Amino acid sequence: QVQLVESGGGLVQAGGSLRLSCAASGRTFRTNDMGWFRQAPGKEREFVAAISRSGSSTNYADSAKGRFTISRNNANNTVYLQMNSLKPEDTAVYYCAATQRRAYNTGNGNEYNYWGQGTQVTVSS
Numbered sequence: 001q002v003q004l005v006e007s008g009g010g011l012v013q014a015g016g017s018l019r020l021s022c023a024a025s026g027r028t029f030r031t032n033d034m035g036w037f038r039q040a041p042g043k044e045r046e047f048v049a050a051i052s053r054s055g056s057s058t059n060y061a062d063s064a065k066g067r068f069t070i071s072r073n074n075a076n077n078t079v080y081l082q083m084n085s086l087k088p089e090d091t092a093v094y095y096c097a098a099t100q101r102r103a104y105n106t107g108n109g110n111e112y113n114y115w116g117q118g119t120q121v122t123v124s125s
Contacts, residue, residue, distance in 0.1 A: 020083065024079070034070075048063075097114060
């Protein structure tokens with residue numbers, strides 16, 4: 001069982017930055033691939049970024065490439081999403097997710113079985 005708690009969301013102007021954190025409980029964090037997903041009002045959930053259990057491999061949605069960076073610290077059971085050059089279209093609830101499947105390179109939310117409660121990111125123009 002993995003419990004996930006996101007933090008770091010907020011209101012930021014276009015062009016600004018935010019760093020999201022996701023703290024995981026349980027002793028199995030380092031055996032989980034981790035991902036970030038987001039859902040805007042009226043839209044389906046979409047993949048943002050993912051990282052392998054060792055942290056050596058990452059995967060990004062096209063919309064995130066060059067602007068967002070996912071990282072993890074297995075010593076303190078935390079995964080991060082650094083978001084730079086934010087745009088109004090990045091506005092969404094951002095969710096952290098975990099899976100024991102080797103799914104970081106799929107971008108498929110159905111491969112993830114643990115989800116956080118989400119944190120709101122609002123980017124004003």
